[in-house]
Every structure is written in structure tokens, then in C-alpha cells.
Amino acid sequence: MKRVFCKMLILSVMLLFVHAHAVTVNATTYQHFDSVTGRGLTCNRCPPGSYMRQHCTANQQTKCVPCPSNHFTQYWNYVTKCLYCSYCADDQIVKKECSPLHDRECECKEGYYWDSHFCMKHTECPSGYGIKQKGTAHKNNECEKCPNGSHSRGSSVEATCVEHTDCESRGIQVVFRGTDWHDNLCASCEELKTGGGFQLLRGILPDFFAHQKMHQKRLFRFVRKLLHAGEKKQLGDVQSPHVQNNLQHHIRKWVKDADDEMLKKLPEMLKSSNLHNAANKLEKKLRKVEASYQCDNAMDLN
Numbered sequence: 001m002k003r004v005f006c007k008m009l010i011l012s013v014m015l016l017f018v019h020a021h022a023v024t025v026n027a028t029t030y031q032h033f034d035s036v037t038g039r040g041l042t043c044n045r046c047p048p049g050s051y052m053r054q055h056c057t058a059n060q061q062t063k064c065v066p067c068p069s070n071h072f073t074q075y076w077n078y079v080t081k082c083l084y085c086s087y088c089a090d091d092q093i094v095k096k097e098c099s100p101l102h103d104r105e106c107e108c109k110e111g112y113y114w115d116s117h118f119c120m121k122h123t124e125c126p127s128g129y130g131i132k133q134k135g136t137a138h139k140n141n142e143c144e145k146c147p148n149g150s151h152s153r154g155s156s157v158e159a160t161c162v163e164h165t166d167c168e169s170r171g172i173q174v175v176f177r178g179t180d181w182h183d184n185l186c187a188s189c190e191e192l193k194t195g196g197g198f199q200l201l202r203g204i205l206p207d208f209f210a211h212q213k214m215h216q217k218r219l220f221r222f223v224r225k226l227l228h229a230g231e232k233k234q235l236g237d238v239q240s241p242h243v244q245n246n247l248q249h250h251i252r253k254w255v256k257d258a259d260d261e262m263l264k265k266l267p268e269m270l271k272s273s274n275l276h277n278a279a280n281k282l283e284k285k286l287r288k289v290e291a292s293y294q295c296d297n298a299m300d301l302n
Helices: 002-026 189-193 196-210 216-226 227-236 243-257 260-264 268-270 276-294
Strands: 029-034 039-044 050-054 064-068 092-096 105-108 112-115 118-121 131-132 142-145 173-176 186-188
Touching: 029 118, 105 112, 105 276, 173 189, 173 196, 173 276, 186 189, 186 196, 186 227, 196 243, 196 260, 196 276, 216 227, 216 243, 216 268, 227 243
Parallel strands: none
Antiparallel strands: 029 039, 050 064, 092 105, 112 118, 131 142, 173 186
16 A cells, blocks of 8 residues: 555656646746845746846846857746757767757767767678668667578678579589578689689688687687788787787788688698687588589588
8 A cells, every 4th residue: 555655646746747847848937036126026038049138127027138149048938048059979960950949959970870878880780690670860770690591791781681692593513502601602613623612712711710619819829820920910919909800800811812722721720729610610611622623513511
């Protein structure tokens, strides 16, 4: 019973507060004590877009003047100064310009959304995910995993899941069957016999590393083994907040410059860094590349 009474009391207080606020906002008069006559006077409030220069007296009404530029009052008032219009932040645009009657309205610019007190960048959907619901100025991007038979490559705020290429209908064979993060990788027999398989592998290797579950310190040691002495300093420290981006950058650079023989050595280098799971997966892919020289039927080795 006590609990019900408390709830009713709280509700009543809230309703009174809302009512009082509405009356205050919409009221067009206010009470003022005139020190000259010693009387309480009912003065007119100033309309929106103006402010009070002087209280009313027994002989004249309230003196109101318009708000200066870049100032406003939204309600009937008796304030002595208009409110200064807000400024939009760097990551906002002006939705509605300031006027004497209302404040400047700001909205998050393209690619950002309002989160509590700040404009935040729309989340990038990682590779393997596509946009389910595109973000707005008030809502973040919503991502969903690509369904079977489709993929998306790289992180993007506009990622879409694309169906895997139908290699057979083009008269070429699948070397690496598609996953949610890369397409079917196809080539003709002529391309495969001249090293096309290694080119296909090189194209997905950086993303291959990004999608493996590897202990960061072990991956760091592995990447250091790939680099020349001068490049090791550029890698930074394993505790750096940017270490993941640095690792990916150096992996991409190394893969781009590596020849086929260097690619073949990667599994052993991974094993020496105790990254056995990634090494085994990469060995399967390399065997597939070797087999493709004979233009055998492809199978999924991802």
C-alpha cells in the first residue's frame, strides 16, 4: 500500500511540474514589485524574438527591444539579455539557421550520427559483412554477415555483400572457392600454367592474415622476421595502439614485393612463430596453387 501511495505521489508531483512549466512558457505576464510605489504590478512579458529593457511601472508597460544579431528568445520572457545562438561543431552541419525566434539547429554531417553528446563516425562493416541498415544523422550503420554464396572485401561504411562469381559459366576454373571475405578466385588453364595461381594467392594474402585468430605478440614477432633491419623500427612497439594497423601495412607491403619462392617459405616462418593453425591453412592453399599448374579441378581450401 505504501509503495502504491509513493508512486501516486511521485506521479502527481511530475504532473504539477509539467503543468507549471507549460504555464511559465506560455504565460504573457509576470509579477513585479515596484520599489517606487511599493506595489506589486502585473507586467507584460516580452514576445519571442525580444528581451526586456525595462520593467513596467504604474504608468507604462514593460519596455521590450528586439534581440541583436545571432541572439534569440524562444518564449515570452522578461530576461535582460537574449540568449546567444549555439555554434555547430566541426562534424556538424547547420540544419536550421539561427533567428531571433529560435536557436541554431545542428545535425551530424554525412557519415556521422548523434550519440549522447557527440557526433560519432558511422561504423565500418568489416570484410565479410554488409550494410543491413544504412546509418543516418541519428542512427549508426547496422551490419550483417554476408549470406552463403556472397562476400564483401575490406572494411567500409558502404559495404555490400556481392554474390560469388560463377567461374564455370565463364569457362574458367575455381582456384580458391569464395568465402564471406573474398570472391571465388578463378583463372584459365593458360594463366595457371604461367604462375597465375600465385598471383591470385598474393591478392588475398593480406586479408588472409587479417582473418586468422592469432595472438598479437606472435604475429608481431612473425612480421618482424619478414622485415629488413631498417623497416623493423617503423613497426613500432607491440603495445602501441596502432600496432594492428602497422602490422597489416607491413604485411601488405611485403606481399606486394615478395616473389613466388618467398611466398612458399611463409608456412615455415609461421610455424617458427608458433602460428601453426595459420601455417596449415596457408600450406593447403600453396598445394592448391602447385596443383593448378596441371589445371586440375579446384577445391575449397579456405
